[in-house]
Amino acid sequence: MITDKLGRRINYLRLAIVDRCNLRCTYCMPEQGLDWIKQKDLLTDEELYRISKVFTELGVNKIRITGGEPFVRKNCMGLIANIAGLEGIQDLSLTTNGLLTYPYIPQLKALGIKSVNLSLDTMDKDRFLEITRRNSFDKVIRTLDALLKHDIKVKINTVVMEGRNITDIIPLIQLAEKNPIDIRFIEEMPFNGSNKKISIKWDHRQILDHIKAHFPTINKTIDPKSSTSYNYQIPGFQGSVGIIAAYTRSFCGDCNRIRITPAGVLRTCLYSESGINLKDQMRSGKNDDELKNSILDAIQDKPMMDG
Numbered sequence: 395m396i397t398d399k400l401g402r403r404i405n406y407l408r409l410a411i412v413d414r415c416n417l418r419c420t421y422c423m424p425e426q427g428l429d430w431i432k433q434k435d436l437l438t439d440e441e442l443y444r445i446s447k448v449f450t451e452l453g454v455n456k457i458r459i460t461g462g463e464p465f466v467r468k469n470c471m472g473l474i475a476n477i478a479g480l481e482g483i484q485d486l487s488l489t490t491n492g493l494l495t496y497p498y499i500p501q502l503k504a505l506g507i508k509s510v511n512l513s514l515d516t517m518d519k520d521r522f523l524e525i526t527r528r529n530s531f532d533k534v535i536r537t538l539d540a541l542l543k544h545d546i547k548v549k550i551n552t553v554v555m556e557g558r559n560i561t562d563i564i565p566l567i568q569l570a571e572k573n574p575i576d577i578r579f580i581e582e583m584p585f586n587g588s589n590k591k592i593s594i595k596w597d598h599r600q601i602l603d604h605i606k607a608h609f610p611t612i613n614k615t616i617d618p619k620s621s622t623s624y625n626y627q628i629p630g631f632q633g634s635v636g637i638i639a640a641y642t643r644s645f646c647g648d649c650n651r652i653r654i655t656p657a658g659v660l661r662t663c664l665y666s667e668s669g670i671n672l673k674d675q676m677r678s679g680k681n682d683d684e685l686k687n688s689i690l691d692a693i694q695d696k697p698m699m700d701g
């Protein structure tokens with residue numbers, strides 16, 4: 395069991411296995427992409443597996459595979475299969491944009507992957523191209539349909555962007571009427587070049603007001619501990635609606651999360667840029683006990699942002 399100095403129990407690791415992505419969402423990166431991490435500086439499959447094993451031995455029982463886009467990495471599926479076999483894993487999930495995911499869905503099901511987070515900001519093909527700079531809407535919908543067919547829980551993550559996809563909020567929610575999909579709307583990141591919070595028009599209150607105007611019977615449900623979203627149910631709908639106040643509220647008090655970057659840096663807060671480099675420690679010959687001690691020390695200093 396990992397506990398930080400504020401008594402928060404850490405059992406959830408977000409493991410970014412690659413920095414590259416095959417979309418170019420305007421709110422995420424420029425058209426030409428980023429300065430990608432060099433191959434030699436990425437964690438190898440063996441290192442990713444070793445890190446996962448060390449964390450599960452410390453008490454982490456929930457791992458989410460993320461990127462970039464995880465399926466851009468060679469052998470993504472082999473890696474997921476190896477991590478799924480670790481003793482102590484109760485919940486292995488992944489976040490994907492859905493472009494390359496489709497052929498792997500039967501394997502994901504066979505491995506016991508219970509939930510997949512699908513990033514989708516619009517139900518309009520032309521707007522998808524505008525937002526992502528790629529003409530791949532149909533591939534995402536094919537993945538969505540196949541996930542539902544295989545009875546894998548789907549959460550759709552939608553970044554709410556002023557002037558871009560406000561008209562998509564209601565059509566996305568309508569997907570949850572006949573399908574067991576959780577639609578989660580995320581506040582857009584305010585790029586203000588500082589750590590100071592600035593106001594954004596489509597904050598969680600504004601998003602909720604908009605939804606309530608269309609679905610006045612929507613109810614607040616009880617949020618699970620450590621939930622990052624405010625959760626709601628519309629009577630008669632199979633799925634649910636969530637709003638993630640990513641920038642106007644923090645959930646630090648119940649936070650159970652840490653993450654590993656593709657270059658092997660342990661970040662004890664999803665929004666923190668500092669951390670220890672586990673890849674360097676592994677490559678300098680540290681054994682598993684030494685890694686565990688470094689991890690436990692680093693987690694002691696997990697931050698608490700203001701709310």
Ligand code: SF4
Binds near residue numbers: 663697
């Ligand atoms: S800001 Fe950091 S510590 Fe607070 S809830 Fe988010 S990840 Fe956890």
